[in-house]
Amino acid sequence: MLDTASLAATPWSDLPATERMPVLFVGHGSPMNAIEDNRWRQRWQALGHELLSRAQPPHLILCISAHWLTPGWRLTAMAQPRTIHDFGGFPQALFDQRYPAPGDPSAARFISQSVLQPGSSLPLALDEGEWGLDHGAWSILKPMFPAADIPVILLSMDDSRPATEHFAIGRQLAPLRERGVLIVGSGNVVHNLRTMRRDAADNQAYDWAIEFDRVTAEHIAQKRLPSLCDFQQLGAVAQMAHPSWEHYLPLLYAAGAVSEDDEPSFFNEGFQGASISMRSVMWR
Structure with a gap:
């Protein structure tokens, strides 16, 4: 198991190579999934147990949430990101939720300098206090990793940019x-x-x-991951599946980070409210 204490004191550029981590795309659905004892949340809990049981569990989580949109791209770089309740009309029990996972400013700086914004030589910008962990992040991470002891960094998305650029950042x-x-x-x-x-x-x-869920699943299963960028070619089906793009785009970052020898496995297949696909996938 990785010694997280010594890793915290090691510059990111000097970190040793580890066993390759999986990549996840998680359908988060309703914020209520964070506190209801339903099959979606139960699978997140089981998945977290599986990941923590690895010989080398994750020592940092980089999350791309549908709920953080910015001009250009930014990384959270604060030591203690706040829990953001970016919703309304739900029970007080949901607003009472906190996820006090630490951030990692050193890792954020390293990632910022390692990833260039598409079409420019600019590094990813750093957010040292404005954002935090929105419900797209904490609603799934809290069931997976309830101890909140793994540092979390969020990466924002610029939804004005073409799908291929989101995939390219994943690469x-x-x-x-x-x-x-x-x-x-x-x-x-x-x-x-x-x-x-x-x-x-x-x-x-x-x-x-x-239909949109089926086509997307076929691209993933048959490893046609760049084809995920062509979702708008489905015309009216795509327009109905995504009146706006922000909930689809995180899939492109995850797919972009996949290696040729990674194998996909689906979980949480099904729908909420007839129009939200909970389909999720792990590549490993």
Whole structure:
């Protein structure tokens, strides 16, 4: 097991190579999944136990959340990121949730200098206090890693940029997997809140939602990962599946960080409210 105390004192440029970490894309769905004892949350708990049981568990989590959009790209670089409750209309129990995982300013600086923003020679910008851990991050990480002792860094997204640029940043993030970094994209393969039906069962969904989910799953299963960038070619189906792109884009970062010999495995297949796909995938 990695000695996290000694790693914390080691400059990131000098860290030893580790066993390659998996890559995750997690469908987070409703914020209530963070506290309800449902099958989605139970699978997150089991997955966290599996990852912590590895001979070399993750010592840093880099999360790309659908809920942090910025001009250009930024990394959280504060030592103690705050828990952000970026939603409304939910029970007080959800607002009472805290996830006090530390940040890692040294790692953020290293990653910033290692990854260039597409189309320029600019490094990733650093956010030293404005943001924190939004619910796209903590709602899944708290069930997975309840001890909150693994440092977490968030990477923002510029949703004005083309899909290929998000995938390209994922490619640049891939070497971090050899340094004990668990890369986690948090969004949804299908996400349309306007058409939600709260009375729908997990196996019920609109035809367009099923079709978009199916095509995406086929690209992943057949390792056609660059094809994920062409989702808008599905026309009206894509427009219904994603009236806006932000919940799909985290998948491109995760897919970009995948190596040719990584094998995908799906979990949490199904839908919430007929129009939110909970499909998730681990590559390892």
